[in-house]
Amino acid sequence: MQVGRTITYLGDYSMNQFIVSGGMIDLQVSAMDYSKGYFYLAISGSEALTETSYFITTDQQGIYAEQGQVPGNLYMSDGLPTGPFMLRVFYRGAPVSRMQPLDISLQKINLVSGEIDNANAVVYDSMFFIFPVNEAGCLTYSFVVDPSQTFPLQGNGFTGLDVITYFAMQSYLVVLRVLSDEPQLMPYLSGEFPITWDVVFKQVLQLYKTIYPVMDKVLPINEQNWSDPFIQAKILQLMGEENWQTPNYMPVTRDTSRPQRQLIQMWINQSNKTKKA
Secondary structure, eight states: OOOOOOOOIIIIISHHHHHHHTTOOOOOOOSSOOTTOOOEEEETTEEEEEOOSEEEEOSOSEEEEETTOSSTTOBBSSSSSOBOEEEEEEETTEEOOTTSOEEEEEEEEOTTTOOEEEEEEEEOTTEEEOOOOSSOEEEEEEEESSGGGOSSOOSSOOOTHHHHHHHHHHSOEEEEEEEOOOGGGHHHHTTSSOOOHHHHIIIIIHHHHHHOHHHHHHSOOSHHHHTOHHHHHHHHHHTSGGGTTSTTSSSTTOOOOHHHHHHHHHHHHHHHHHHHO
8 A cells, every 4th residue: 555645846845945944845644554664755656765674874974093093993083082983773763683683785985096895794783893994095885785775876877976976865874084104204203304394394284285275374384384382382282182073173174194293293392392492
């Protein structure tokens, strides 16, 4: 038996209605047993969006880690302290038991290079899922329950950005940003090579001056400004991980790795010692 309601543009999704309802459509359903049925959205009689029996989600869809960090199973999501990543898995609204886990396909996707790694995985509700942190970069993990959620999408008539958009709409995704261990900085951090302003600029700040020119407008990125004792004290404060989850964290893009932060901190501390001497 089908129970439905027709949604029209003028009645439900015009701009005026969109503003009034915040883009939400209130669907009234009859009081009956839906445990064996499913909901779907049909366009011209064909199913376009269909409810699935399984639902995978998390409160930590965006997580950060340092390349090669120890321990490797703790991530930054809402600021300090770092913590494990918890996956929520439901079947028709009920948590999936550890005693009867769900077999899925796990995709590790690099949307920049287009590389995709496919593997099998077993998941259940409230499990602590561990992602590898040996590879630097921004990786998207897709927990695939149904073949239609596999990336890249096949047979849907989508191309280009439409593929990404449709994939994100119907898939269970987690994005992991692993910050590089910057091996080229080790000689400076170990004291083998001196840390100068040119080193700090070329290894860290030149990128922000180029990609985010507004930073250079607010505080011009040059040796004179960054050598000022007040500015240096402020920089050390804003780079502190305790500010990581706030808009005051520098940089707000959260993409400065631990070795890069250490390089700036060591340069500032070295600069202060030289001034006092």
